[in-house]
Amino acid sequence: MAKFYFEDFQPGYTAEYGPRLVTREEIIAFAAQYDPQPMHLDEVAAQKSMLGGLGASGWHSCGIMMRMICDGFMLDSASMGAGTVEEVRWQRPVRPGDRLTLRLTVLEARASKSRPDMGIVRIRYEMLNAHNECVMTMVTPAMFGRRPAEASS
Template identity: 85%
Template sequence: MAKLYFEDFKPGHTAEYGPRLVTREEIIAFSVQYDPQPMHLDEAAAQKSLLGGLGASGWHGCGIMMRMICDGFLLDSTSMGAGGVEEVQWQRPIRPGDRLTLRVTILEARASKSRPDMGIVRFRYEMFNAHGEGVMTMVTPAMFGRRDPGAQE
């Protein structure tokens, strides 16, 4: 069983995952539960909003992105979690029928000074609709187990 360790994440490497279809039903179901603003629930209200039509909650977009990250590589890694998110930007609405792709870029990787069993990888995630338009970005560091905790830098 393949596992990605800290040492497998090289700065500059990119990968793409998807597409993943977003449906009207899931946009509304998420919003009813977690972000019940009219622009995420009702087409008529959404048309009059800044979104100009029904659009997914930004938090729904975060959830979709996380699922794509997990399915793409994270569940096959030595992930130890993350300490937070540096940046999230919602660039344009995610619409019903959008087919989203995710581009992952490794920005940097460094061994932990205090925990020799782990390293920290900083990622930029960019999500695009089928027209190639950016809908969301996220920058976050994540912790991964090391293949050889005693190895020198």
């Protein structure tokens, strides 16, 4: 039985997960396979880029965030998926050695009009480095099952 249901995500609810260490090797491995731009693969080229040093691909950062979401609560929830992502912003480079923390804040929660067994929760995620600097944000509505009567007791 799930631990988290729609009813657990009320506006203003916050939670934090992590930290998660990001390594040089994983930055380069991800980039080599999915985003082979020089600033993600090579320290010398990265120094000359707008990143000013080796940095993770934004898509790698998205993957890290999703893993932290899954490990933090999603795999233990009545998640029914998400139909869209409203916004993703990469605000600072994710560097080798960064320890990332994920903060979620519930912005809105509403019961589905067409599906009484489901609610829609609009969540803002912020990924922070060890200096508490925001490296990435994402805003997305997520669908969660309503708590069944037998789970309420």
